[in-house]
Amino acid sequence: xxxxxxxxxxxxxxxxxxxxxxxxxxxxxxxxxxxxxxxxxxxxxxxxxxxxxxxxxxxxxxxxxxxxxxxxxxxxxxxxxxxxxxxxxxxxxxxxxxxxxxxxxxxxxxxxxxxxxxxxxxxxxxxxxxxxxxxxxxxxxxxxxxxxxxxxxxxxxxxxxxxxxxxxxxxxxxxxxxxxxxxxxxxxxxxxxxxxxxxxxxxxxxxxxxxxxxxxxxxxxxxxxxxxxxxxxxxxxxxxxxxxxxxxxxxxxxxxxxxxxxxxxxxxxxxxxxxxxxxxxxxx
Numbered sequence: 001x002x003x004x005x006x007x008x009x010x011x012x013x014x015x016x017x018x019x020x021x022x023x024x025x026x027x028x029x030x031x032x033x034x035x036x037x038x039x040x041x042x043x044x045x046x047x048x049x050x051x052x053x054x055x056x057x058x059x060x061x062x063x064x065x066x067x068x069x070x071x072x073x074x075x076x077x078x079x080x081x082x083x084x085x086x087x088x089x090x091x092x093x094x095x096x097x098x099x100x101x102x103x104x105x106x107x108x109x110x111x112x113x114x115x116x117x118x119x120x121x122x123x124x125x126x127x128x129x130x131x132x133x134x135x136x137x138x139x140x141x142x143x144x145x146x147x148x149x150x151x152x153x154x155x156x157x158x159x160x161x162x163x164x165x166x167x168x169x170x171x172x173x174x175x176x177x178x179x180x181x182x183x184x185x186x187x188x189x190x191x192x193x194x195x196x197x198x199x200x201x202x203x204x205x206x207x208x209x210x211x212x213x214x215x216x217x218x219x220x221x222x223x224x225x226x227x228x229x230x231x232x233x234x235x236x237x238x239x240x241x242x243x244x245x246x247x248x249x250x251x252x253x254x255x256x257x258x259x260x261x262x263x264x265x266x267x268x269x270x271x272x273x274x275x276x277x278x279x280x281x282x283x284x
Contacts, residue, residue: 004241007232008248010225015249016256017221021214030207032074033196034215036067036189039223043186052183059180063187066168071192073161075199080154092159094127097246099163100170104238108174112239119282122275123243129272130254169229170238178234185226189219243283247276 021031046052080089101120104110112120172184200207233241254269 003228003232004236004244005248007225007228007241008245009252010221010228011245012249012252012256014218014222014225015253017218021218024210024214026211026214027200027205027208028078029075029196029200029203030205030211031215031218032071033193033200034207034212035219035222036071036193036196038216038219039189039226040186040193042220042223043182043189046182047186056180056183058175059177059183060187062168062171062175062177063184064191065171066165066184067188067191067193068195069161069165069168070188071195071199073158073165074196076157076161080158083154089155089158091128092155093162094246094250095124096159096162096166097127097242098124099159100166100238100242103167104170108170108238110237110239115282116239119279120239120243122279122282123247126247126272126276126279127250129268129275130250166242169226170233170242172230173233178230181230181234182227185223185230188226189223240283244280247280251276 018028018031022028077089077093098120105112168188172178172181177184229241229245251273254273
């Protein structure tokens with residue numbers, strides 16, 4: 001259980017580091033791409049040092065799918081934040097944890113008690129309330145020119161891309177790759193890093209040293225965060241992991257926004273925090 005809490009804290013820290021990079025004016029695509037390339041480089045060096053095989057067919061397939069989903073989710077979310085209401089984008093992004101929970105029950109036969117199901121529903125409501133409250137307070141009016149239909153499709157795209165990446169995290173265990181999880185991560189990072197680099201080059205933007213340094217630092221942190229998550233998922237049901245880590249990360253994110261970043265939070269966030277605490281008790 002302590003490892004589960006640690007995974008949630010690392011997930012929270014990863015998001016805070018990206019927020020810090022944005023506050024310092026770093027170029028997000030460059031930071032994201034260098035983050036993944038740093039991860040891939042460290043893991044490749046580790047494979048060479050230990051003499052482990054670099055990949056098996058299944059790890060290439062799962063890791064490649066995960067890498068594509070991660071970088072596409074980032075690009076879609078970045079584009080969506082420029083065009084759609086912030087509240088829509090962030091809420092869809094957060095609620096994507098529903099996908100691996102449903103897939104874990106429906107496809108992989110994980111059990112779900114009545115109290116856990118109630119807790120998951122409360123967790124989703126808490127995430128929506130906290131995200132919506134924060135976005136409405138700190139969001140911008142950018143994107144309101146979108147039609148209702150376009151906004152709905154944008155939300156679905158954000159939800160779908162992020163959801164697929166979350167499902168891939170759970171897929172590692174059921175693909176029998178728990179012992180190969182670092183190989184999967186290396187494949188994921190290399191795929192996402194290379195695709196992200198193509199996008200950055202396509203924008204004709206020359207990477208700055210501070211963007212690259214930030215990306216490398218975040219990449220080392222991300223390696224610990226994703227490695228811990230996969231370790232926990234190797235022995236814990238996704239129906240427990242995703243709602244608990246999602247709720248804890250968002251609760252810590254809201255607390256950090258209020259006390260550290262000095263962002264004003266609405267009543268909805270306070271209600272969401274209370275529901276989130278109750279949800280975790282039910283799920284656990």
